[in-house]
Amino acid sequence: MAAVIEQARQEPQQPSDRASTPVRAGRRRSEESRRAILTAAYELLAEAGYARLTVEGIAARAGTGKQTLYRWWPGRADVLLEAVTAHARQHIPLPDTGDHAADLHAFLAATFAAATPPTTDALRALMAEAQIDPAFGERFHDTLLRPRREALGTLLARAHTAGALAPHLTPATATELAFGLLWYRLLATHEPLDGQLATLLTRTLLR
Amino acid sequence: MAAVIEQARQEPQQPSDRASTPVRAGRRRSEESRRAILTAAYELLAEAGYARLTVEGIAARAGTGKQTLYRWWPGRADVLLEAVTAHARQHIPLPDTGDHAADLHAFLAATFAAATPPTTDALRALMAEAQIDPAFGERFHDTLLRPRREALGTLLARAHTAGALAPHLTPATATELAFGLLWYRLLATHEPLDGQLATLLTRTLLR
Numbered sequence: 573m574a575a576v577i578e579q580a581r582q583e584p585q586q587p588s589d590r591a592s593t594p595v596r597a598g599r600r601r602s603e604e605s606r607r608a609i610l611t612a613a614y615e616l617l618a619e620a621g622y623a624r625l626t627v628e629g630i631a632a633r634a635g636t637g638k639q640t641l642y643r644w645w646p647g648r649a650d651v652l653l654e655a656v657t658a659h660a661r662q663h664i665p666l667p668d669t670g671d672h673a674a675d676l677h678a679f680l681a682a683t684f685a686a687a688t689p690p691t692t693d694a695l696r697a698l699m700a701e702a703q704i705d706p707a708f709g710e711r712f713h714d715t716l717l718r719p720r721r722e723a724l725g726t727l728l729a730r731a732h733t734a735g736a737l738a739p740h741l742t743p744a745t746a747t748e749l750a751f752g753l754l755w756y757r758l759l760a761t762h763e764p765l766d767g768q769l770a771t772l773l774t775r776t777l778l779r
Numbered sequence: 780m781a782a783v784i785e786q787a788r789q790e791p792q793q794p795s796d797r798a799s800t801p802v803r804a805g806r807r808r809s810e811e812s813r814r815a816i817l818t819a820a821y822e823l824l825a826e827a828g829y830a831r832l833t834v835e836g837i838a839a840r841a842g843t844g845k846q847t848l849y850r851w852w853p854g855r856a857d858v859l860l861e862a863v864t865a866h867a868r869q870h871i872p873l874p875d876t877g878d879h880a881a882d883l884h885a886f887l888a889a890t891f892a893a894a895t896p897p898t899t900d901a902l903r904a905l906m907a908e909a910q911i912d913p914a915f916g917e918r919f920h921d922t923l924l925r926p927r928r929e930a931l932g933t934l935l936a937r938a939h940t941a942g943a944l945a946p947h948l949t950p951a952t953a954t955e956l957a958f959g960l961l962w963y964r965l966l967a968t969h970e971p972l973d974g975q976l977a978t979l980l981t982r983t984l985l986r
Contacts, residue, residue: 622911623911696910697910697911699906699907699910699966699967700906700907700908700910700911701907702966702967703903703904703906703907703966704829704830704904704907713967713968717967717968738983739982740979740982740983741979741983745979748960748963748964748968748970749956749959749960749983751963751967752956752959752960752961752962752963752964753955753956753959754959755959755962755963755966755967756955756958756959756962756963757955757959759906759909759910759962759966760906760909760920760924760958760962761920761924761955763955772947772948772952775946775947776945776947776948776956776983
């Protein structure tokens with residue numbers, strides 16, 4: 573949870589970031605509430621699971637009102653989505669050392685290392701919610717899935733330009749193979765996401 | 780839907796198949812009800828979506844009682860799971876021609892061709908339900924996911940023995956890559972599952 577809090581500290585919101593979100597309280601007060609709410613959501617998810625996670629519970633734990641929470645997020649899934657997105661941005665750098673295999677391995681290893689409970693619980697809950705609620709599914713895709721794909725796609729496009737991508741693959745299909753395996757293990761087999769998997773993917777996706 | 784009905788006709792249940800399920804009505808009557816229920820569940824899913832699918836609605840459409848349905852299945856997700864599993868068994872043969880690339884491509888192409896609405900809607904709903912309800916998740920895994928993985932694993936193990944699998948891959952990891960990509964497109968990107976994808980996977984997984 574320290575990660576989410578740190579993320580909020582390191583990236584103070586600019587007015588333009590929240591242009592579509594009315595902010596009625598002062599900036600400082602809003603940011604404190606926001607951080608407290610993200611932290612509360614993650615803690616409650618870890619303690620009791622998604623089935624028991626409620627907007628009321630998050631607000632109570634954060635010491636804020638339900639109205640404050642609903643001012644910023646449509647519901648519990650969107651709170652978790654913001655917490656997970658901050659966690660991913662914080663823990664998964666996009667290396668560019670010129671060594672394509674080392675960069676890809678580092679990115680994948682950092683991605684897998686960031687996928688520990690309660691982040692994994694949040695990811696499973698969010699993917700499920702996205703299937704049940706298509707409007708949330710679009711926000712999930714735009715906020716987390718697509719930016720993650722774009723990050724890996726940038727790295728793989730450099731490898732492709734250098735002729736280092738495996739034959740028959742494009743940066744887009746290689747990205748899908750990597751995130752497909754990540755999600756399949758998260759959702760279906762619960763097999764470990766570890767350095768060994770990062771090595772296997774690096775060897776499969778590059779020449 | 781004809782597929783589900785045909786499947787039920789072609790594979791009459793043996794008493795041992797349903798050893799754990801009490802069957803109180805006559806065999807013929809039970810099989811008719813079972814087929815009607817699977818058909819009704821698929822039709823209602825296609826018409827109104829998973830959010831509106833209820834046990835009551837399935838029973839009414841099938842012209843049977845809720846009690847009959849609950850005698851065989853714990854709920855709506857398990858009815859859909861049986862319909863999807865029958866659909867997969869019916870439409871996805873396991874070829875063994877000795878040409879590993881042709882066999883793999885045929886298996887993947889048949890898998891993707893079988894993934895059309897409402898089967899795709901059912902698959903998304905079942906994967907979501909599996910995240911929310913861990914007990915259903917185990918049944919989903921044992922009934923559909925693992926048997927599908929075993930089928931592809933058998934095919935890839937033959938390729939591996941013949942030295943045709945891509946370096947660094949095992950039959951198990953190659954299977955995860957293929958189904959990972961299938962599920963990622965189903966759940967996340969909604970990109971097409973087509974012959975082009977079968978070709979890309981065949982080239983990636985084999986030498």
